[in-house]
Amino acid sequence: MNACLLNTHQLSNSRLLQIIVGGGTAGLALATRLSQELPDDCVLVVEAGPDGRNEPGIYVPGLRGTTFGTAYDWSLPTTAQTEANNRTIVHNRGRVLGGSSALNLLVWDRASMREYDAWEELGNPGWNWKSMYPAMLKAENFQRTNGTAQYGDNGVGYGGPIQTSLIEDPPLHLQAGIPTLQNLGLEHNLTPLNGHVLGAAYHPATNYLGNHTRSYSVAFLPRAGNNLVIMFNTTVHKVDLNSNASRATGVVLTDGRKLTAKKEVILSAGSLLSPKILELSGIGQKAVLANAGIRQKLNLPGVGENLQDHLRIQNTYELRPNITGLDILKYNKTRAALELALWKQGEKSLYQYAGSCFGFLKWHQTGPNASRLLQLARSSANTSNIVDRMKLSTLLDAASPAPDLEVVFSDGYLGTRGYPAANTTGYGKKYASLIAGVMHPFARGTVHISSPDPLAKPTINPRYLAPAFDLEATAHAAQYLRTIASTPPFRDLWVSEFDPGAATETHADWVRYVRENVFTFYHPMGSCAMLPRGEGGVVDPQLRVYGVGGLRVVDASVIPVILSAHVQTAMIARRYRGGGA
Numbered sequence: 001m002n003a004c005l006l007n008t009h010q011l012s013n014s015r016l017l018q019i020i021v022g023g024g025t026a027g028l029a030l031a032t033r034l035s036q037e038l039p040d041d042c043v044l045v046v047e048a049g050p051d052g053r054n055e056p057g058i059y060v061p062g063l064r065g066t067t068f069g070t071a072y073d074w075s076l077p078t079t080a081q082t083e084a085n086n087r088t089i090v091h092n093r094g095r096v097l098g099g100s101s102a103l104n105l106l107v108w109d110r111a112s113m114r115e116y117d118a119w120e121e122l123g124n125p126g127w128n129w130k131s132m133y134p135a136m137l138k139a140e141n142f143q144r145t146n147g148t149a150q151y152g153d154n155g156v157g158y159g160g161p162i163q164t165s166l167i168e169d170p171p172l173h174l175q176a177g178i179p180t181l182q183n184l185g186l187e188h189n190l191t192p193l194n195g196h197v198l199g200a201a202y203h204p205a206t207n208y209l210g211n212h213t214r215s216y217s218v219a220f221l222p223r224a225g226n227n228l229v230i231m232f233n234t235t236v237h238k239v240d241l242n243s244n245a246s247r248a249t250g251v252v253l254t255d256g257r258k259l260t261a262k263k264e265v266i267l268s269a270g271s272l273l274s275p276k277i278l279e280l281s282g283i284g285q286k287a288v289l290a291n292a293g294i295r296q297k298l299n300l301p302g303v304g305e306n307l308q309d310h311l312r313i314q315n316t317y318e319l320r321p322n323i324t325g326l327d328i329l330k331y332n333k334t335r336a337a338l339e340l341a342l343w344k345q346g347e348k349s350l351y352q353y354a355g356s357c358f359g360f361l362k363w364h365q366t367g368p369n370a371s372r373l374l375q376l377a378r379s380s381a382n383t384s385n386i387v388d389r390m391k392l393s394t395l396l397d398a399a400s401p402a403p404d405l406e407v408v409f410s411d412g413y414l415g416t417r418g419y420p421a422a423n424t425t426g427y428g429k430k431y432a433s434l435i436a437g438v439m440h441p442f443a444r445g446t447v448h449i450s451s452p453d454p455l456a457k458p459t460i461n462p463r464y465l466a467p468a469f470d471l472e473a474t475a476h477a478a479q480y481l482r483t484i485a486s487t488p489p490f491r492d493l494w495v496s497e498f499d500p501g502a503a504t505e506t507h508a509d510w511v512r513y514v515r516e517n518v519f520t521f522y523h524p525m526g527s528c529a530m531l532p533r534g535e536g537g538v539v540d541p542q543l544r545v546y547g548v549g550g551l552r553v554v555d556a557s558v559i560p561v562i563l564s565a566h567v568q569t570a571m572i573a574r575r576y577r578g579g580g581a
């Protein structure tokens with residue numbers, strides 16, 4: 001990577017024009033683009049975490065998840081979630097170059113075209129499928145293979161920095177996904193990334209096939225000019241504002257140093273941390289700031305509101321003993337060492353990424369009981385809110401291509417209890433997990449500061465399961481997972497249901513199971529929404545913070561209404577739209 005070799009003193013006094021706060025998924029894509037388009041500007045990325053490019057837990061796809069709870073992870077807990085048995089749910093978030101794209105589970109997909117068009121309908125001219133689709137295609141390089149999993153003719157891009165591929169040798173329990181869903185009436189969709197998501201399909205993973213390594217947003221950096229500088233292990237405390245708070249002039253670091261940006265400060269600290277920086281800077285709701293001991297400089301009530309996330313629930317199935325599954329790496333150390341050695345030699349190995357098989361469907365495809373969910377949606381939506389109205393109209397439109405439910409066929413035990421401990425009955429066995437994601441829950445939560453301390457974690461309340469629809473939809477989804485599991489050919493591959501287990505039968509049982517096991521899908525978004533200011537917006541359609549010059553937000557927090565997709569594709573793509581910063 002080229003980079004201008006200025007020290008901090010020189011930076012603050014010379015050509016430093018743009019400061020990007022957070023070298024994560026969106027941050028690195030944008031920094032690279034700015035450095036290319038503005039060769040005379042110096043672009044500085046300030047990243048709280050380390051470089052991390054030599055960390056096997058990041059670059060070996062089969063070691064994904066091993067970085068959770070380590071120094072590479074912000075590990076941000078929610079408040080006790082009342083409707084989820086007062087459980088606290090920890091949000092893993094990348095604290096390393098590449099941000100959450102360095103920690104995530106490598107899924108590369110898109111939502112339906114309808115959902116990007118909704119951004120424009122919500123008051124953001126130019127933000128629609130027509131502009132987003134080519135932008136997303138440009139970010140990727142699809143590596144076509146002739147494996148069992150196949151992809152059709154359109155919906156994927158070539159020549160971009162992010163390397164994507166389908167799983168090369170799906171295990172039997174993933175191969176069973178498509179015919180099982182077909183037996184339940186879904187179509188096999190060979191081009192699920194072209195805006196028509198519904199159906200059963202393999203989706204690509206961000207996996208470079210040359211050496212089977214994770215491809216993530218650091219892949220942009222070799223394309224950057226030598227005017228891009230990255231400061232690692234450096235945390236931004238707040239945005240420095242001029243005397244009447246009408247313009248951002250730079251940033252203040254947690255060690256007290258100040259960096260001046262001659263053009264702009266751009267926040268890309270992620271949905272759970274960008275609101276914190278705004279609030280520490282005095283931008284936000286009066287009561288929130290007062291409670292935290294911060295003097296309000298700009299009243300912007302939308303900061304930290306409108307937080308949305310997918311609801312995740314999973315059932316797990318003990319596989320027949322003859323089936324190869326990833327769990328063997330957890331209990332058989334010899335086999336794990338052997339497989340890692342094979343990976344290092346570039347040979348076929350379980351540490352290559354084992355991607356997943358997906359189903360995206362409408363509620364009415366999950367059986368007659370689903371109609372009651374639509375009734376509940378009507379009563380759960382707050383129709384005075386623009387985002388809820390958009391969700392409700394999408395949900396009630398049976399002809400809309402926007403999916404309501406995602407189903408993932410995954411290899412390995414992925415339940416909330418964690419892989420069974422040694423000396424328990426479940427230990428030494430292999431599992432398949434069926435994961436369901438409720439795509440458009442009505443919960444809109446909050447993420448705010450509670451303290452002036454820049455090192456304190458924000459207070460996160462996603463309000464999981466609070467709206468009646470969200471609870472019923474998740475319980476319905478878990479029950480539908482059992483229907484899927486009981487359908488051949490998947491049914492022929494397992495010996496028993498481990499979670500929740502056969503004792504879970506009645507509606508009340510399923511609700512209990514959901515309260516105890518609902519989890520984040522790791523997709524928080526919307527907390528600095530791109531919406532009209534009067535509707536709770538924080539940024540305008542150019543991603544400029546309302547009321548302050550020279551300050552933008554560009555991460556997942558600006559997405560106004562939750563997409564039915566894993567988020568990284570949209571984060572990276574936006575940076576390619578015309579008329580950027």
Ligand SMILES: Cc1cc2nc3c(=O)[nH]c(=O)nc-3n(C[C@H](O)[C@H](O)[C@H](O)COP(=O)(O)OP(=O)(O)OC[C@H]3O[C@@H](n4cnc5c(N)ncnc54)[C@H](O)[C@@H]3O)c2cc1C
Nearest residue numbers: 022024025026048099100104105107236555556566567568
């Ligand atoms: C465990 C997990 C699994 C996921 N799986 C998938 C998946 O398979 N597919 C998918 O599409 N999406 C997935 N996601 C979601 C997706 O990865 C994220 O939504 C996306 O990467 C968010 O990008 P971002 O730019 O908004 O934030 P991030 O990528 O999180 O970047 C924020 C950056 O800002 C830095 N930062 C924060 N505060 C400061 C500060 N004060 N000073 C300096 N730097 C700061 C952070 O360290 C970080 O590098 C997953 C996420 C997680 C956590």
